[in-house]
Amino acid sequence: MPRQGMEPKRRAALVSAVIDEIGDAGSLDVTVSQIAKRAGMSSALAHHYFGSKDQMLIAAMRHILSVFSRRVAANQRKAKTPYARLCAVIAANFETHVFDRRKTSAWLSFYALSQSNQEAMRLMQLYQRRLRSNLLHDLRRLCDDAEQIEPVISALIDGVYLRAALLRGAPDPDAAQRVMAAADALLGQPTATQSIIPPSLQ
């Protein structure tokens, strides 16, 4: 059964299993054995690949954040105006594959992990700083008080995630709309969001 070049597949399977297992459990209280079993291998092999449970969690977190970052970048590339780019960044947070039950639940757990794990904390902050600079970059072109508005939008996104994780049902499909509308209000613009977000970003 052991073939060549299995390592990347094994690692990916484990990362995915971590997210699913944490998402299902709703907390970090999952065992390496559960994760390994879900990924179809022994816990010993899981350790062989990642060295420790924490590293497995970090890898999963890194995976979620990097998928997200790629979605943001992809969306931004398609947008031409500052406003469209702002929409693109916000919308990326709520895309189907990002804003689903297991992911939000895992994400909340990673937030918790970052309270006790240095590396997780660095990762989380790195991602927040990126989101922040992305938002600021476009907000500055749209208004004078970007520095005031950015933390509100960022916190709002996090809050929406938090509530989605808490409820554990299917996440609100209108979440993106609501956040965009709020952003509009903060920018002092009439809410015209619906017609402005391009369909590709929904």
Next chain:
Amino acid sequence: MPRQGMEPKRRAALVSAVIDEIGDAGSLDVTVSQIAKRAGMSSALAHHYFGSKDQMLIAAMRHILSVFSRRVAANQRKAKTPYARLCAVIAANFETHVFDRRKTSAWLSFYALSQSNQEAMRLMQLYQRRLRSNLLHDLRRLCDDAEQIEPVISALIDGVYLRAALLRGAPDPDAAQRVMAAADALLGQPTATQSIIPPSLQ
């Protein structure tokens, strides 16, 4: 050493120790022994009073939420107009004794706890429903789309808490102002918050 009437004191000491310990650790990964030690007693006594670790955590969560609820009620009583009451509710979330490092950190942990503990979930939802109805009650008197605005404000408050917990430094003293300003924007009013929130609520 053993004196009469210790139970309430011991319980209070434990509840406080739970919050501090979780606040310091930044996660629920604290042992009953640590908590009991901080509260100045044996872990056996802690179990004697609370029956189980989970009940200890629940009691601490209940304490935080009830303190918060009392602050909301007190603030509301002083406010006369719907707008003032709205401000009062929001401001209660950010009072010094509520919005401090350990409390927000513990609160995030309780959010996580509610993912795996039925009773914690019920408590959390109860508190959210109360906050929601408080906000709605006044928002309805201030605008037509209260149902749209309430979840945004609620999520925003949660998001601000989440970020405060993440950073683990002293929480932003302007948090209340920012949220109020955002609320104003959502209500379509010019931001006049600073002059409107009475000093007693800050």
Next chain:
Amino acid sequence: MPRQGMEPKRRAALVSAVIDEIGDAGSLDVTVSQIAKRAGMSSALAHHYFGSKDQMLIAAMRHILSVFSRRVAANQRKAKTPYARLCAVIAANFETHVFDRRKTSAWLSFYALSQSNQEAMRLMQLYQRRLRSNLLHDLRRLCDDAEQIEPVISALIDGVYLRAALLRGAPDPDAAQRVMAAADALLGQPTATQSIIPPSLQ
């Protein structure tokens, strides 16, 4: 509340509580607190009176055995012939107050206790030797092979108890009859038991 001369009442209440608690639980896995609570006092007081949990159990066992011994003696006094006395001894084992659910269940537990507790072992053996000599005394007057028959009758009684304890329902009301009939068969007599046991012994 503490009055004079409470000690005998307290001790009796505890002994009774031990038997009931063990009878209900079906095993020695009962706590001193449970026993004390059932007896209406604190576990500290229970210790004050008996010194240790083991002593409480021993006292309860002693109580059961002494009640039984008194019943045997009382029954024997009424009987005039060796055969009637034999019947009396056997019947004493199955009187209503002796052969009831809680008592048999407790008795089995005491048997188990005697495996690990010296004093319980001595007590149990003392009671068995007494029963043995009682039976032998009359059997010798009824047949030649009393030494062969006595252990069979003794074992039979114990076996009936064991099974009564196992089933935990209401004990078989015909148990005495059956054992008597068996004794008759062992003595080589036709079974005429029913008419021979005097009503007062049933």
Next chain:
Amino acid sequence: MPRQGMEPKRRAALVSAVIDEIGDAGSLDVTVSQIAKRAGMSSALAHHYFGSKDQMLIAAMRHILSVFSRRVAANQRKAKTPYARLCAVIAANFETHVFDRRKTSAWLSFYALSQSNQEAMRLMQLYQRRLRSNLLHDLRRLCDDAEQIEPVISALIDGVYLRAALLRGAPDPDAAQRVMAAADALLGQPTATQSIIPPSLQ
């Protein structure tokens, strides 16, 4: 040290250790650590294989009962007449490997266990029902009142076990003979047991 295919060996070693440990202690008050140590492994491994202490005890009980059942079946196969089969069943209870100090002691403990453990109760009752139907089957061919005699023989066997367990010395080697003689008496036959039980069953 870890080799392949250890599980069956480990399980067997644990089952054996449970019986020995309980037999020595004379009660269920043995710890998993003691058992595991006697079986030459860590308590963690014992838990790994059996899941819980209760399951370990149940497995040991199951082992004892199944060994016994196999002995009964083997003995019965060799017997040709109903009377010989009856002897075979009874004798099986007193074979050397069945009726030894540790086994009877453990067996009494399992009786006690069945008072508090559902599965143990089911097992015990299953075994009793089997023994009962075995006895009844042959008794019906030997007399008219099989239903009256069976419970006496069954109780007698249990009683002999109980007393053997209590004394904790080497069990009475004549136990089988005595029980057989009693059975003969109950059947109304002259005691001719000694010449009838084939040597192979002793």
Next chain:
DNA sequence: AATGAATGAGTTTTCATTCAT
């Protein structure tokens, strides 16, 4: 490469027992 075997270290929980009042 892969795994079953194995365990040390730790966690919650229980409870008999002691003690100050």
Next chain:
DNA sequence: GATGAATGAAAACTCATTCAT
């Protein structure tokens, strides 16, 4: 006499991690 307060010691059980094969 009586009790609430308090704990040490031990128990079952868990799990990340290591290792021989």
